[in-house]
Amino acid sequence: MAESPLLSQLKSPDEIRSFSSEQMLALAEEIRQTMIDTVSVTGGHLASNLGIIELTLALHRVFNLREDRLLFDVGHQCYPHKLLTGRFEKFSTLRQKDGITGFPNPRESDYDPLICGHASTSISSAVGYATAFRLQSLPHQAIAVVGDGAIGGGMCFEALNHAGHSGENVLVILNDNDMAISETVGAFSTYLTDLRANPMTQRVREEMMKLWEKLPLLGSSLAWLQEHLLDALKGVIESSQIFNALGFNYFGPIDGHDIGALERELQNLKMINAPKILHIVTSKGNGFYAAAKDPETYHSAVPFQINGSGEVVARPSSGKSYTETFVDALQECAKADEKVVAITAAMPSGTGIKTFAENFPGRFFDVGICEAHSVTFAGGLAKAGMKPILAIYSTFMQRGYDQIFHDVAIQPDTNVVFMLDRAGLVGADGPTHHGVFDIAFLRHIPEMTLMSPRDGRELCAMLKFALTCKGPVAIRYPRGNVHDGELPQDNPEKIEYAKSEWLKKGTDLTLVAYGRMCAAAMQAAELLIKDGISIGVANARFAKPLDEEMLKIAANTGSVVTIEDHVLAGGFGSAVSEFYSDNNIQCTLKRIGLPDKFIEHASPAQLDEIYGLTPEAIAAAAKSVLSKAVTQ
Numbered sequence: 001m002a003e004s005p006l007l008s009q010l011k012s013p014d015e016i017r018s019f020s021s022e023q024m025l026a027l028a029e030e031i032r033q034t035m036i037d038t039v040s041v042t043g044g045h046l047a048s049n050l051g052i053i054e055l056t057l058a059l060h061r062v063f064n065l066r067e068d069r070l071l072f073d074v075g076h077q078c079y080p081h082k083l084l085t086g087r088f089e090k091f092s093t094l095r096q097k098d099g100i101t102g103f104p105n106p107r108e109s110d111y112d113p114l115i116c117g118h119a120s121t122s123i124s125s126a127v128g129y130a131t132a133f134r135l136q137s138l139p140h141q142a143i144a145v146v147g148d149g150a151i152g153g154g155m156c157f158e159a160l161n162h163a164g165h166s167g168e169n170v171l172v173i174l175n176d177n178d179m180a181i182s183e184t185v186g187a188f189s190t191y192l193t194d195l196r197a198n199p200m201t202q203r204v205r206e207e208m209m210k211l212w213e214k215l216p217l218l219g220s221s222l223a224w225l226q227e228h229l230l231d232a233l234k235g236v237i238e239s240s241q242i243f244n245a246l247g248f249n250y251f252g253p254i255d256g257h258d259i260g261a262l263e264r265e266l267q268n269l270k271m272i273n274a275p276k277i278l279h280i281v282t283s284k285g286n287g288f289y290a291a292a293k294d295p296e297t298y299h300s301a302v303p304f305q306i307n308g309s310g311e312v313v314a315r316p317s318s319g320k321s322y323t324e325t326f327v328d329a330l331q332e333c334a335k336a337d338e339k340v341v342a343i344t345a346a347m348p349s350g351t352g353i354k355t356f357a358e359n360f361p362g363r364f365f366d367v368g369i370c371e372a373h374s375v376t377f378a379g380g381l382a383k384a385g386m387k388p389i390l391a392i393y394s395t396f397m398q399r400g401y402d403q404i405f406h407d408v409a410i411q412p413d414t415n416v417v418f419m420l421d422r423a424g425l426v427g428a429d430g431p432t433h434h435g436v437f438d439i440a441f442l443r444h445i446p447e448m449t450l451m452s453p454r455d456g457r458e459l460c461a462m463l464k465f466a467l468t469c470k471g472p473v474a475i476r477y478p479r480g481n482v483h484d485g486e487l488p489q490d491n492p493e494k495i496e497y498a499k500s501e502w503l504k505k506g507t508d509l510t511l512v513a514y515g516r517m518c519a520a521a522m523q524a525a526e527l528l529i530k531d532g533i534s535i536g537v538a539n540a541r542f543a544k545p546l547d548e549e550m551l552k553i554a555a556n557t558g559s560v561v562t563i564e565d566h567v568l569a570g571g572f573g574s575a576v577s578e579f580y581s582d583n584n585i586q587c588t589l590k591r592i593g594l595p596d597k598f599i600e601h602a603s604p605a606q607l608d609e610i611y612g613l614t615p616e617a618i619a620a621a622a623k624s625v626l627s628k629a630v631t632q
Contacts, residue, residue, distance in 0.1 A: 117432025120153025164247020394435025440570030
């Protein structure tokens with residue numbers, strides 16, 4: 001790792017207020033190189049962090065961010081902030097087990113107000129802080145940094161509307177880099193592009209500054225200046241009318257990589273006790289060629305290497321992922337049925353359907369970071385006769401809960417297929433990104449069908465089956481490679497409604513696994529067989545409705561262990577427990593899953609070890625169940 005003399009000696013971000021311009025530029029370069037060196041080893045969000053270095057430095061120069069509150073939208077651009085606020089020595093542990101997190105975290109530093117990992121939340125939080133400061137007569141500032149992709153989310157408009165009406169002293173910094181994770185989409189994105197590109201905006205700003213310098217003039221000259229100033233202001237107002245209409249004072253756009261210009265503008269805005277927006281223009285990946293050229297790939301970068309000539313060499317991956325498998329199946333369905341359409345909420349690459357978009361452009365819809373809208377939009381498509389497939393991460397599906405209930409499930413015969421990518425433990429992104437609540441928040445909704453495949457072949461079969469259902473269907477699948485070839489393949493394409501699959505028959509105990517946990521259950525069974533225990537293994541396939549016949553047969557062995565990579569509260573095992581209780585079926589039941597807590601960041605393998613989801617842990621739990629059954 002490159003030497004960082006300024007960063008390594010920095011005891012407080014307050015110290016940079018005395019730095020010269022040359023020192024500030026040197027510090028920015030140290031931050032940039034530290035992030036590149038670290039992320040090349042740990043992986044992480046690189047492009048967004050490279051694009052916000054100068055703004056972060058300017059904010060720490062102007063504000064006291066231990067008392068003033070800096071709220072990052074999404075939070076994946078907080079690395080420069082972490083490096084300035086006492087976490088330089090620990091930065092090499094970024095996103096590693098027991099290391100610092102990849103998002104703001106109040107448990108790490110007083111400079112982090114909130115944990116945040118989802119989009120479009122910062123302005124609402126900032127308005128809350130600003131209101132609290134006013135009510136307590138505190139002189140602090142509330143600052144929200146939001147990207148041009150996230151500001152298109154509905155919550156942002158709700159917060160802007162509230163703040164503009166109430167007049168709270170909130171500063172919104174619109175970080176405009178023409179990118180979310182992928183390119184931003186939608187009418188508001190186009191509006192920002194036009195505003196950014198309008199040469200009148202900068203000319204008017206420059207002319208206004210010159211006019212202000214002449215304001216001491218008196219008499220007719222002052223009258224002329226006032227009239228001329230009004231003409232100039234008209235141009236700015238027309239350019240930024242949407243923000244002004246919402247009650248905000250608009251400033252910008254300015255160069256988001258010019259520390260001096262940012263600092264001067266922030267000093268001026270600090271004096272304005274009213275809602276204001278500073279529009280800055282930045283470039284994702286700034287200062288690192290590979291990330292600047294391909295910010296989408298380096299949004300959430302996997303570890304990479306930099307060879308002797310300075311070229312970036314990606315580390316090869318092996319195997320086929322569940323995401324890739326889903327997209328192949330999606331395209332097969334689209335070829336067979338022209339009513340099949342695909343939807344994403346600003347994640348065409350992450351969900352894999354960018355490939356679908358290239359082959360079926362007229363049947364692909366990216367609605368931006370608007371998960372709630374995406375669900376209701378899909379419901380409308382379904383009611384009008386189309387077959388919508390909404391690909392979204394499990395953790396982000398939480399943002400559309402009411403819409404699933406009100407705009408899809410409660411509507412008669414509304415077949416929307418929800419493909420829940422990144423379900424279960426996702427690893428280094430931590431508690432905001434683990435997809436471990438989807439069974440619980442979907443299972444209690446009437447008309448909903450829940451499935452999870454044991455491997456890639458079954459994922460394809462489930463998608464095709466889901467399109468034949470009458471109501472909404474959610475299919476959860478993990479991040480990572482498929483288990484094809486690891487499990488028996490008697491008839492993986494035969495999916496029957498509410499029917500499971502027996503992978504192994506046994507008489508002493510039955511392991512009932514859901515989704516990806518089938519592979520670990522089979523390995524656990526092999527360990528138990530070596531100890532002379534007769535083990536049955538069932539692939540549940542459905543969490544709703546349950547295969548009641550299979551569960552009755554499993555109970556006949558006397559002991560049942562359910563296995564899921566989901567919280568136990570309200571999960572698959574809870575459904576099984578409810579079924580046994582409601583039907584007065586007697587057996588010893590053990591549920592294996594995740595505890596009632598937000599799961600920390602670590603690799604998926606480490607988390608499986610910690611929470612007892614490994615084959616060895618499952619086998620040990622099964623032995624414990626058998627031991628208790630014998631003594632009862």
